[in-house]
Amino acid sequence: MTDAVHVSLNRKRLIAPGPVEVSPETLLALAQPQMHHRSPEARAKLVEVRGKLSRLLGDPYEAVIVTGSGTAAFEGALVSMVPAGARVVNASAGKFSERWGEMAERLGYAVTKVEKPWGEVLDAQEVAEACRDAYALCITHSETSTGALHDLEAIAAAAKALNPELIIIADCVTSYGVAELRPAAWNVDVIVSGSQKATAAPPGLGYVLFSPQAEARLIRNTPKGFYLDLERELRGQKEGNTPQTPAINLIYALDSSLERLLSVPLEVLWAEKKRQNDALIAAGEALGARAWSVRPSPAVAVLVPPEPLGGKQVAAQLAAMGQRALPGQAPFEDKVFRISALGYADRYDALGIAGILEDAFAALGVPFERGAAVAAAWRAIGA
Amino acid sequence: MTDAVHVSLNRKRLIAPGPVEVSPETLLALAQPQMHHRSPEARAKLVEVRGKLSRLLGDPYEAVIVTGSGTAAFEGALVSMVPAGARVVNASAGKFSERWGEMAERLGYAVTKVEKPWGEVLDAQEVAEACRDAYALCITHSETSTGALHDLEAIAAAAKALNPELIIIADCVTSYGVAELRPAAWNVDVIVSGSQKATAAPPGLGYVLFSPQAEARLIRNTPKGFYLDLERELRGQKEGNTPQTPAINLIYALDSSLERLLSVPLEVLWAEKKRQNDALIAAGEALGARAWSVRPSPAVAVLVPPEPLGGKQVAAQLAAMGQRALPGQAPFEDKVFRISALGYADRYDALGIAGILEDAFAALGVPFERGAAVAAAWRAIGA
Known part of the structure; x- marks a missing residue:
């Protein structure tokens, strides 16, 4: 099924957990005549998009x-939230959560690490204990390197029970707009994400959403950054201003993309993205692979291929077929491969990815019954 | 000439010093199917664009x-260049140069300020004296808030004569690709610019170009930033990698735009952009305005309107005609107005802007002989 003619006729797809497929409408929004970010129209657009980002969160957090x-x-x-030198707890179990610890150390914070091996989930009580005397907790909700969805609700509840003043900064880069996330109910103060994930826009924009309580504790004139001083940014952005020139074309693109996501209730969106990712995992399992995490994130299927296959081999086969997936993240490049229906992809795209997986595994010489992965995916979707 | 029908048929233009008009080819490059920044094609593109940025500089500096x-x-x-707490000289005479001093103070550097009033040019010897014991000099070449082009060559020569180890970081945001700039010959170590200026791409990318000597002095693991650690960025970008996800669509757009600029020798580009800006100043003078600076930057015409007009009034009239210019920058909003032929604009666009100015000034009731501004602009262009 992977002969040359077949492959050259295939549509090329981004099936990685970001950057993701972007809709033609969103690409066209990028390509409109250049606008000036200080024009009344562009300022109104910034305010409008900030409101849409809050709606996608589901709580009245202020978006920057x-x-x-x-x-x-x-x-x-x-x-912008944590005073110089304050104690920061870094809960990590993968590449991205480790990065926040590295960042906090670099910037001179007193860092306490709570670690689990990659692929495992964090223990709420263990994280909470470490937070007793801390100013802030840096944590990752959906760990894109391992495919684990940490139990942010339980962790936040345990940590705030021991330290009600704790500020929780949650990397929701691949959970925002994908996984159930109720920051106000869960008592999570700051939510961070980026444009090239669920919001299906090109890369180049990051988002930070602050609870009212977090906003009240923002630091004025942080000594730790100038460009990334979000207290000043938020003050400006409330009026449609940005202290520096923003990537205004990307903001217009994002506006177009958010319309689609906000056309259904959040619960519907979350359930649908979970079904799509469940379909990818089910397809992998039908081919002898297994999810690395016991608590899989709905943003990405991180799959351990059947022996003797390696993750790099699977990703390379998919690439040869024009499909951009990912191997694991260093140092686990070869342990897993990663596929995703994030972004501008629906349930039928998930079904298509199951078909791609079958063809890839067949080309790699894995024995399986043809149709098994597609059937498993289709059942997971709910057919 | 500014009746309603006329205005609604006008083409809307960005005639501000950035964001600027962007070519249709560049907009289409933005709108191509989303690419993944880790693909071999995208990595090769990053390396290619970095090379083009160096070619637009004219010296073999390494671009990030x-x-x-x-x-x-x-x-x-x-x-990335200056160790924590080191002495930094901030030479300022306008909004943008002042910003670098504010930034350096915020980040804990020991800042010595050398100031001139807005609109004036910096004195080379005065700046040099302040640099005797400094680690770095932060300076702005083309001051977009006042329209002054500081004599970077003379200042760098004087400062390096007194302190050969000094690192000069030059804000060339609106001079790079516009004004004569010979950093190797002038002994300027680090050049900074951005996408929405001469390179006529949408906003969202900044550039830093390092001399070989500056590169050798880059700080590993700077304690002052993580995202903006350019030592790590440069190491990665030499191989086509970025430690974080870049705005890859903008990089493809930039590639398309750089092709046009590099189609002529730099001297031809500089001379042409100077003629275009001279044409805008000549048009303004024919209408009773005058350039604020005695040493005008070729990037922007910053004009003091004839009494009793204010800068805000002129900018508002241009806006009412669908033309996006700018008033002055606070606290001089009303002293001047700013127009520019930066970006995807040629000599005939400069001529058109002269016509726009005539119509605006006529609508504002300024007495002048019709055709005078257009004729003056056309003469300045070289007709």
């Missing part, structure tokens, strides 16, 4: 849009 | 592309 990656947004949240 | 504004790029240059 950063021109930069999700890492830039996280750094902005950290330096 | 930052997803962020020009301010982000400047902050990256500062924290």
